[in-house]
Structures are given as structure tokens and as C-alpha cells.
Amino acid sequence: MKILIIRRDNIGDLICTTPLFESIRRQYPQAYIAALVNSYNEPAIDGNPHLDAIFAYTKGKHAAGESVWQAYWRRAKLLWQLRQMKFNYAILATSGFAGRSLKLARMLAPEHIVGFVTEQASSARIDQAIPHADGGALHETEDMFRLLAPLGISGPIPALTVAADAAQATALRQQLPTAVAQGNGPLVALHISARKEKQRWPVERFSELAHRLHAQHGARFLVFWSPGDENNPFHPGDDGKAARLLAALADLPAAPLRTEHLSELIAGLSLCDAAVLSDGGAMHVAAGLGKPLVCFFGNSSAARWHPWGVPYELLQKPSRDVSEISVDETVDAFGRLLARR
Incomplete structure (x- = not known):
């Protein structure tokens, strides 16, 4: 057939x-x-x-x-x-x-x-x-x-499947600073980009979150974003936003992972133990790689698009605006996620 x-x-x-x-x-x-x-x-x-x-x-x-x-x-x-x-x-x-x-x-x-x-x-x-x-x-x-x-096929429904290129993942791992590549705490992906305005969590909160997760859990970080100039009318990116966050994380084991191609995003996320990010393509990539997630939902349907087949903590406000989600809520959600693991 x-x-x-x-x-x-x-x-x-x-x-x-x-x-x-x-x-x-x-x-x-x-x-x-x-x-x-x-x-x-x-x-x-x-x-x-x-x-x-x-x-x-x-x-x-x-x-x-x-x-x-x-x-x-x-x-x-x-x-x-x-x-x-x-x-x-x-x-x-x-x-x-x-x-x-x-x-x-x-x-x-x-x-x-x-x-x-x-x-x-x-x-x-x-x-x-x-x-x-x-x-x-x-x-x-x-x-x-x-x-x-x-x-003639019925449930149960399997998890999502995304496969990282092993050679690409190895090359990215070898490029990481020692402080990020080695450590007892979880390696956490922070993906800061989102297509919709109400799905975007402020840079300052990502910074505060990272400092608190490092203090509480010894977390290390890889920072992901959509490359490009935010003023580009055709393909706006978050280079400026990423630069501000990385400057604020200079005292932590954190490294940028600029991903020009989807395969690089997949390989980079495969290196991480967990991820914090908004609803979108990257969230489903991480779920397909089997990563536990803390995910922000703004004006999209959590029932329709929540992570499938992995442990997750979903944060969404009645206003459907991600900017109203606090750092305290996110720290607590991350703690619950680790406890479930």
C-alpha cells in the first residue's frame, strides 16, 4: 500500500x-x-x-x-x-x-x-x-x-516526532562555552520571539527569570530568537531584543544560539533539558523533541494548540496577553515542571 x-x-x-x-x-x-x-x-x-x-x-x-x-x-x-x-x-x-x-x-x-x-x-x-x-x-x-x-486506525495517539541532525547538534554543542556546556543544573532554552504581539513576553522578565532559575536550580541557558532587524518590514526579527537580554545575562552561564535555519533551531533545542517559550512553531519543535515546557499563551487557543505528548506548564491570562504573566508565576511553573520530571 x-x-x-x-x-x-x-x-x-x-x-x-x-x-x-x-x-x-x-x-x-x-x-x-x-x-x-x-x-x-x-x-x-x-x-x-x-x-x-x-x-x-x-x-x-x-x-x-x-x-x-x-x-x-x-x-x-x-x-x-x-x-x-x-x-x-x-x-x-x-x-x-x-x-x-x-x-x-x-x-x-x-x-x-x-x-x-x-x-x-x-x-x-x-x-x-x-x-x-x-x-x-x-x-x-x-x-x-x-x-x-x-x-482502520484508532488511538491512542502517539507523541509528536521531530528529529535533530546528530552532526549539527554535536557541532553546536562543541561551540558552547564551558560554563554552559557543563554543569549540574538543567540547560534551559529561552526562546524570546513570537509572531503575534500578545504572545511576546518582555525581555526584562526573561532576564529576571533566568537569574532566579539559576539561583534556585543552578540552571544554564541557551537563548534562541528569530534572527533579523525588527524594522525589516518583510522578515522582522529580534536581534536587538536578543542583544539586550544577553547583556543582562552576562553574569550567568548563558549563550546565544542564532538560528538562521529551522534545522539549526531543531538541533539547538535538542541540546536542552527544558524550554520556556511562547506558543508557536518553536514550542511544537521542542515538544516533538520530547522537551518539558513552560509555555506562554496569549490570544491563541490553549485547547487547540497546547504541547502534545510532553510534560508542560501552560500560563495564560483572561486578558489573553502574555505580558501580564508574572515572573513569580513562571518560576513556580518551572518548579512544578521539574517536580513532575
């Missing part, structure tokens, strides 16, 4: 789909299991042990160093290649009706197409249709897992 899982959207969404790969592999160990993703989120599943192949295409808006038409031409060739493989199942791993993924699947002419339909949108082309109904009230991972029903 040949099965293709199609997931076109963000990093966290794709990682929340990885339990499908493992469950299919367990049920059908001899099956050929592949994923069709975009070039932006592909590194999130590189090295996944449950996949036989990953096929990636470049969206027009992500084309770099080539014209949009060249990206489209390469996509057409890839789709023709996949059509020749004659998949038995194409699974549209998107919450709700996945119109664009359905167009891709139809070009591949699989024997069956599995996907969600709603009262507002459906298609006879989805011959293994699953009513989405109240699926939006489930966790993303639970919602996606329902797509395996036509294959």
Missing part, C-alpha cells in the same frame, strides 16, 4: 501531523508512507523515522534565487512524478475542507482521497470523506488523527 499525507501549512501544524506517520507505520509496517509538504516547513520532518520519503515543492511566495515560474515548473514536474507512483491513499491533513490540497491530490490521481468536509464545502472527489463538524474544538493532533479512520 502507498500512502501520501499532504500538509501545506505552517511548521507547528505539520509537526502536529507527525503522529499520523507513526500510527500508519505501526498498523501497516510494510506500507510506503510519504509526505508532500512545502519547502518552508520540510525541515520540520526531515529524518522522521516513520516516513519512506518527503516530497517538497516551493510556494511562489517562498521562491528565492529563481523566478516564480521556475518554482511552478519544478512543482509540475514533481506532481507528474508523484502521479506515476499510483498512490492508494492521499490524505488531506488540514482542518476543515482543504480546497487547495484537494487540487494537488486530484493531479496525482490516487485510488482514494481522504479529507474533511463541512456543511459549507465538500467535494465528490473526496471519496473517503470525514465530517469536520466539531473538530475545531479538538486539539490539532486529535483533529488530524480522525483522518486515519478510513485506514
Whole structure:
């Protein structure tokens, strides 16, 4: 049997789909299991042990160093290649009706197409249709897992899976200052970036938190952020914010880990014992690596997006603004997390 899982959207969404790969592999160990993703989120599943192949295409808006038409031409060739493989199942791993993924699947002419339909949108082309109904009230991972029903697969749902490149992780570890690389206390990832304004915890609180965790637990720190100038209108980053935090942590065993590429973020987080960060792609990366987490939630749904399959402490205020979460609350949450470990 040949099965293709199609997931076109963000990093966290794709990682929340990885339990499908493992469950299919367990049920059908001899099956050929592949994923069709975009070039932006592909590194999130590189090295996944449950996949036989990953096929990636470049969206027009992500084309770099080539014209949009060249990206489209390469996509057409890839789709023709996949059509020749004659998949038995194409699974549209998107919450709700996945119109664009359905167009891709139809070009591949699989024997069956599995996907969600709603009262507002459906298609006879989805011959293994699953009513989405109240699926939006489930966790993303639970919602996606329902797509395996036509294959006769049910729970329990596995944890997320993210694989770090071992050579890259080793190289990063060798670059760490001795005070950070060695120590009895936990090595804690502090990821300070968040796409949404109400998901951003102030730098000053990260600094106070680090000093208190070091005093109480002997913690050491790796600082992660989205690289770039905050004034860049296309790809704003947090270089300035990171510089301020690192200056404030000069008296602690702390080191920066600038990650220009998703694979570097994955390798860096794999070195850590725990992480403190806001809801977003990095949080799901850390969960996929099996890291215990303290996570800040602002104006996003904790029920839908909380860390899956790992110990975590989730902090969210009624105002849905991360800036209202105190250092005291975070220190207490970290203590509870260590106690649970």
C-alpha cells in the first residue's frame, strides 16, 4: 500500500501531523508512507523515522534565487512524478475542507482521497470523506488523527516526532562555552520571539527569570530568537531584543544560539533539558523533541494548540496577553515542571 499525507501549512501544524506517520507505520509496517509538504516547513520532518520519503515543492511566495515560474515548473514536474507512483491513499491533513490540497491530490490521481468536509464545502472527489463538524474544538493532533479512520486506525495517539541532525547538534554543542556546556543544573532554552504581539513576553522578565532559575536550580541557558532587524518590514526579527537580554545575562552561564535555519533551531533545542517559550512553531519543535515546557499563551487557543505528548506548564491570562504573566508565576511553573520530571 502507498500512502501520501499532504500538509501545506505552517511548521507547528505539520509537526502536529507527525503522529499520523507513526500510527500508519505501526498498523501497516510494510506500507510506503510519504509526505508532500512545502519547502518552508520540510525541515520540520526531515529524518522522521516513520516516513519512506518527503516530497517538497516551493510556494511562489517562498521562491528565492529563481523566478516564480521556475518554482511552478519544478512543482509540475514533481506532481507528474508523484502521479506515476499510483498512490492508494492521499490524505488531506488540514482542518476543515482543504480546497487547495484537494487540487494537488486530484493531479496525482490516487485510488482514494481522504479529507474533511463541512456543511459549507465538500467535494465528490473526496471519496473517503470525514465530517469536520466539531473538530475545531479538538486539539490539532486529535483533529488530524480522525483522518486515519478510513485506514482502520484508532488511538491512542502517539507523541509528536521531530528529529535533530546528530552532526549539527554535536557541532553546536562543541561551540558552547564551558560554563554552559557543563554543569549540574538543567540547560534551559529561552526562546524570546513570537509572531503575534500578545504572545511576546518582555525581555526584562526573561532576564529576571533566568537569574532566579539559576539561583534556585543552578540552571544554564541557551537563548534562541528569530534572527533579523525588527524594522525589516518583510522578515522582522529580534536581534536587538536578543542583544539586550544577553547583556543582562552576562553574569550567568548563558549563550546565544542564532538560528538562521529551522534545522539549526531543531538541533539547538535538542541540546536542552527544558524550554520556556511562547506558543508557536518553536514550542511544537521542542515538544516533538520530547522537551518539558513552560509555555506562554496569549490570544491563541490553549485547547487547540497546547504541547502534545510532553510534560508542560501552560500560563495564560483572561486578558489573553502574555505580558501580564508574572515572573513569580513562571518560576513556580518551572518548579512544578521539574517536580513532575
